[in-house]
Amino acid sequence: MSPFTALAPSLEEEVDPRVADFYRQTLRALNGADIPFLVGGTFSHACYTGIRRSTKDLDLFIHREDYERIAQLMQRHGWRTELTHPHWLAKVYDGPEFIDLIFNSGNGVTPVDKRWFRGNCRAEILGVPVLIANAEDSLLSKAFIMERERYDGGDIAHLLEANAQRLDWASLLERFGPHWRVLLAHLTLFGYIYPGQRHHIPDWVMSRLMERLADEMHEAPATHENVCAGTLLSREQYLHDVERLGYVDGRLTGASSMTAEDVALWTADIHARKPHCTAGEP
Template structure:
């Protein structure tokens, strides 16, 4: 039986609710970065609304930047009278003005998926507060949210909405390459998409499912790797601490992962802090 092709759902105008009292601060930062030539991509609730039509209030603005650009960014904003900080060096910085802040995100909180040139090449265009900006691509939005599976926050619904809104136009070859050894995470979201939206499961190309299921079949026939590491810490920094205490290796830790023991310790110690994302 041949499935019926579906066209992409029309995105909503990028008009997710921003705190009007914070708008001068947001605009000041955007203008300062653009004047200094510091590249950024707008993500978060603003970009999600443009890609999926799902609008929700947001307490801040998420700007994705290269880690290597943070020192220059810090200097630019300091010259503008703003206070910035390198909150967690492996993935997050912030800039403050009174009670308001903007997040500068360099990578996923698990250390994967660093911002690189491709983020800017794939970016879309939109306008915030009358200011033109680049916005996160559907591919980068999907993959940056795919690993967020904390007990208190699970972004699977956002992933499903991106798949529903953009599945027909996604660069699936890029997404498969991006998944790499983490292809099971991608497969898990695609399987759930067919459960969430059974009438629209053909938004996922059949060849993608066939390829991932072939990988699963081949893996089932091979012996387990016996690495001693668990990969659950890539999905949740808190829910697999018991495994680490019982001697399991942490897949985030270098050289297998991208984080140092000090970075992991600092990120773990911050569990429950009100400023965390």
Template structure:
């Protein structure tokens, strides 16, 4: 299946083809995610304003140097997860983590990548499990990726590596479980796309918590779902921000930078 969004401007198309060719010639491996990978897994095509390229954190600078040498303007927009490369015809996101500090790109993304073709260029695509992992946390007021998760589950549920997916969420298993419960509401006749043992495992975990409560007091994990909607919790009400070390992976400076960008519609 060749992946190409409808209504793609010819200049943008040429920009994407050139960018992928430049990256394919580089020494650093990369994956394509976003709308292109989503289209392969679900069949749902949509126009997007950019191309999402996923790389290992250690390869970020090599990728940016490669693009700069090809004439692109580059910047590290948010050091903890995102860089960008621009030309007059478009831009790409160079992603190596997540805004909340959770879904960092590692070797496992590449070990389980799938083959695809974008605009005639062979590429590797982000695995469906990692797409669910990263999208599962995006629950902003202005952007909620729950429908994307539901569509990925509907299309790939029977072929997912569920053990690996559950491991990705780890202690945040409630986030995944919430999506699975909602999936059963959205598609009542297709609940069997989620293996029964997965639901039973999460129900057992809930039961264990009821019997053996081990609550983390004074912590708000809502900031992992929205960078804006839980600011009152970590500010006015004094909850610890779960993005911050040692619970999370972010520093106070990274959180402040990411929070300041709320006011910027391009951030």
């Protein structure tokens, strides 16, 4: 069982009634078809932190192999589907309104796999019983979002403020893997933002991360190609590095599942989507 108890705010007040009905029908359709999914985004964040805010869409985490089945189900209900970015994101449209179907992160680092569906807490969203994405997975997916127009560090700080003492830290460290510096950066900022709550991060977590940092400082300089991993944090802000300075794009290394075509499409989408941003970026 998950140690979390979702606050389960209905969020009726934060969503236009017509849009809420679209969300509600979609959730019921997925439940009725017995297709696994997890509610994330603004809704799950409210469950874990109590922070209520308006939202322009609904984020559902799914297995990639379930997308075609979900698309057929949605189309039978009269909604349009689109595999917007094949490496991570699809959408369900009801006129101008939409739902995001997320099966990876925009940088290709955090695919939705069976680990996401373990020990999830239950909640009622818009009156529909659903499973919520785990706090650990919410933190993992938000950790890499550092665009100029969107930075999810505040969300992570609030997740930690409310839940740090209940997180599965061993699993979280394992999930970050070679990206442990990103986790350390967020934990360091958390201690700055909430100095009185620093002790909520287990000592052994900070010690292990600092040991890794110390070990790295004493390693010989890397001899491999110059890589810019900044593209794993922002799809736009480090294009100068890979296009003009000769750095290898971090998304085209073993750190990510993205292909050169994925990167090109994701980059072309930058100007098409401004001034708005989509869920789960970068």
